[in-house]
Amino acid sequence: MIWVETLINGALLGGLYGLLGIGLALVFGVMRVVNIAHGEFMVLSAFCAVLLSNLFPQVSPLLMLIPVIALSFAVGWLYQAAIVNRVVTSPDPLSPLLLTFGVSVILRNVMVEIFGADVRSLQVGELSRASLEIAGLNIGIMPLLTLVLAALLFMALQLVLRHTEFGRIVRATADRRDIVRLSGVKPDRVYNYVMGLSLALGAIGGVLLAVRSGFTPFSGAERLLIAFEVVVLGGLGSFWGALLGGIALGMAQLIGLKIDPNAGLLYAHLLFFIMLLIRPSGLVSSRV
């Protein structure tokens, strides 16, 4: 019974992990760039949420998601416009990798200097402890809400990409960056929006993860690795795959924690590594 509960909680956590991965997958899918600073941006958004909820203690921290998402979108837009676009067409595939890695080091250390290295978390009061009792299983409300939110976001993103003009433009730009210009589209601007969207999705994941467990400026690396593992496990570029990958990792992590309370992310990393050995193309190998 306790194991069933662990598996269910793992799946719920996995929804959150899927959210971490989806932003990374989006940027990779559209511009073939792995944004190494993705984790640091998530942590930054969590810090913003903490700051805001200190400023307005009477407002529920979950409502802070709205300004934080807006801010993250703007930050992503500027980050792409000011920095990433300069190397995105570089003939050397290493350039964006090294550049975004440099940005992650800068962000991490700026956060250390400004916010200190103490563990922070986002308190949502009652909600974080509330739980449901279904068939003798104890299921937290907050994780459940998170998974539902993740699934809704995945669907929304899918709808936007499939059925709107914006989505068409994004997919066309991913296919042929030069040719969309013949239709009056500026690929750099598309990239700006995509990075904004990616960081906005990351912010949702980052804030919800901060509700679940504490974070420090150094948590970015951990978040990036999870996001990355989700993407690879899910099969590059597949959205639902990312959700599945997240669920697999979430389960692995919670089972690991049951076996060894100090395991941290070790079992999630191990699952990833083993999967890499036996199925390098991911769990689901279909395209978007």
Add this chain to the structure above:
Amino acid sequence: MALLDVNGLQIFYGDLQAVFDMNFTVADGEAVALVGANGAGKSTFLKALVGLNEERRGAVHFDGIDISQMPAEQVSRLGLIMVPEGRLLFDSLTIEENLLMGSVNRRKGSWTLRRVFDLFPILEERRRMFPGQLSGGQQQMAAIGRALMSNPRLLLCDEISLGLAPVVVEQIYRSFADIRREGTAVVLVEQDVKRALATSERIYCLLKGRVSLTGPAQGLQPEQLTHAYFGN
């Protein structure tokens, strides 16, 4: 005043010059053929016109507007539209979505999805398919359709008959009658010189990046053309 007026255009790839001192005009509603051997610089020239090749010098005016240094996305909004060599459709978009990409630049005009489907009925049948599932000729129709969706004033077609069966080429060329009825001017880059001549009013021949011959399409001496085409 010509619709397109190119004066002394030079185009480069790094240290290498691909097109030299090009003079070229197209009048409103006119059809012009641009021929030349492989590597003569035809595609390079078209790409430079629409702004995809940015290493260029010289004067280019479209409808009186200086477009010599204009980025591609702005040129597109003026109605100077290219059907690129090799079709270059968007592989993860359906045929219908590919066509709709043409209307992203929001140019007003009579071309709509409906009219493109009327022109190439096979595309309507295949609207939900992906480019990879279409034959070469159907892909070429989609590429032309995408360009038409931008309501071009001047349509630049780069080797639209390449690799297609004669019947399909015939069908595509017949569609030009419809296209030109709207007053759209056309530049046809072709390997098939005869067909290019039959469809256009004037011709330019390029040889190693230079115009080697220009004049009315009708009444050309074959030797004259061979000489301009191959040099020697």
Add this chain to the structure above:
Amino acid sequence: MTLMPTRTILLACAIVLVAIIAGAPFVLNEGILRLATECLLLLTMAQMWNLLAGYAGLVSLGHQVFIAFGAYALFLTSGWLEVTPIWVLPVAPLVAAAVAAIIAFPLFRLRDAYFSIAMWVFAEIIGAFTMKSQAVGGTSGVPLATSKLIDFDWFEPTMFWLAGGLTLVTIAALYKMMTSSFGLGLMSVRDNDLAAMSVGVDVRHNRFIAFVLSAAGCGLAGALSFMGNLFIAPLAAFDVNWSVYMMFIVIIGGIGTLEGPILGVIIFFGLRELMTGPLGLSGGWYLVGLGIIAVVVMIVAPRGIWPALRDRLGVRLLDVHRAAPRPAAATILPGASERVTG
């Protein structure tokens, strides 16, 4: 105008450098000597990282794992055998190389960023196991058990000589390697997989060798580095900042060149001494400063400062770098415009 050094000039330089390294401990005070040792070890690591990234085109964000393997191997074997750590130094590169040879199999299926991050995940996994394993000291780490066998009068100078020797040997070996057919094959791998394969270069094989060598070098340098501290703990050994340092040094100085990392190390330590010394800033701000320099360099001079300087000054020192790749020029060879007539 280029200045090509002949063999004799290089040889003379080498002799002068050996003499300087031999004599330095007698003139420098202990603090400076320690700093110099640190510089030289980091330079070696950077060269090793560059061997992989700059020549073989594989960016590793988990190279700290080889540093840690080398260092732990040294500490443990020296403890088991109860001999002075210097005599067991060779185990460090061997263990690191063996580990690299094994994990190359899964990792080489991945390219670009996927390889980079998978390396990082691997380092995290090993780091987590190390912290759990009491046999290697767990989270609190282990002191060098045989430190009583060390002659502390000569410890700092010996460390310096070892580091200096390692640096010189590394650079000489890399120079030799990069001017050999193996090196040329390797560089063609970085430029273009397919082209390299079509002229008969065994891409995977060359990458594999570069990976193993790079791991071995980092293992040895890491072992020396922790031996100097007489203590090792997982948080320090598996610190991702090792990769950060190596990477910043290489990209600031000049990726894919031998001189680049030298310039990079000078900037790295110069900035550190300046920012944490006279300016009194913390280590965090120092990393921020370094990161900003790296990002600016990446944007303004993507190949690094040294290649940009070299092009401007026309100086060639240990030039193993081929002409900048110019795909455009390659396709427009004279005559290409007359390929076929239609």
